[in-house]
Amino acid sequence: xxxVSQDPRHKITKRGQNVxxxxxxxxxxxxxxxYRQTLGQGPEFLTYFQNEAxxxxxxxxxxxxxxxxPKGSFSTLEIQRTEQGDSAMYLCASSLVPDGYTFGSGTRLxxx
Amino acid sequence: AQxxxxxxxxxPVFEEAPVELRCNYSSSVSVYLFWYVQYPNQGLQLLLKxxxxxxxxxxxxxxxxxxxxxxxxxxxxxxxxxxxDTAEYFCAVSDQGSQGNLIFGKGTKLSVKP
Numbered sequence: 462x463x464x465v466s467q468d469p470r471h472k473i474t475k476r477g478q479n480v481x482x483x484x485x486x487x488x489x490x491x492x493x494x495x496y497r498q499t500l501g502q503g504p505e506f507l508t509y510f511q512n513e514a515x516x517x518x519x520x521x522x523x524x525x526x527x528x529x530x531p532k533g534s535f536s537t538l539e540i541q542r543t544e545q546g547d548s549a550m551y552l553c554a555s556s557l558v559p560d561g562y563t564f565g566s567g568t569r570l571x572x573x
Numbered sequence: 574a575q576x577x578x579x580x581x582x583x584x585p586v587f588e589e590a591p592v593e594l595r596c597n598y599s600s601s602v603s604v605y606l607f608w609y610v611q612y613p614n615q616g617l618q619l620l621l622k623x624x625x626x627x628x629x630x631x632x633x634x635x636x637x638x639x640x641x642x643x644x645x646x647x648x649x650x651x652x653x654x655x656x657x658d659t660a661e662y663f664c665a666v667s668d669q670g671s672q673g674n675l676i677f678g679k680g681t682k683l684s685v686k687p
Contacts, residue, residue, distance in 0.1 A: 492672075509674055567616050
């Protein structure tokens with residue numbers, strides 16, 4: 462197992478376009494988390510899945526953001542009508558238990 | 574609401590010197606505490622964690638942190654740093670009764686100079 466994989470590593474998009482990121486967790490992990498990290502800040506929690514159920518969403522996750530985890534395996538995070546303020550590193554993490562988890566390398570989004 | 578304060582945004586130190594990265598948290602409930610390390614252009618790696626039991630926890634590469642409930646602190650220490658320890662370090666807290674979502678501090682950039 463190679464850990465948590467995120468794709469793409471980098472994405473540059475024009476303002477107003479839609480983007481989708483993918484996260485492949487460690488295969489036996491049932492918990493999956495999305496975080497956003499902006500420059501000079503620590504990661505901020507966005508949303509959490511247990512298996513295929515989205516159990517918690519942060520207020521940071523506006524209506525333009527949607528996350529899915531079909532069949533409880535990989536997850537996607539879509540941002541519609543991107544804005545410059547969406548530029549950030551989007552981090553995915555997975556775990557079996559809620560006491561520390563494995564992060565992926567992240568997807569760096571730049572909105573121009 | 575929970576919060577984490579990392580008191581130093583940058584810590585420069587010479588190789589082989591000791592270092593302490595400070596972390597204070599606020600929470601009204603019992604918590605789990607974590608330190609993560611982030612090397613340039615990489616994701617976060619778990620360095621060490623406090624869940625219960627002994628208040629002193631250690632990592633495999635010589636870091637240690639001590640949970641102090643009365644001070645609501647979880648400072649990270651290393652008696653002798655190496656150039657390879659240069660990275661950004663994040664302290665994080667989660668509510669023991671939560672689903673595991675973490676509240677992070679803003680990070681401390683440790684720069685080890687030869």
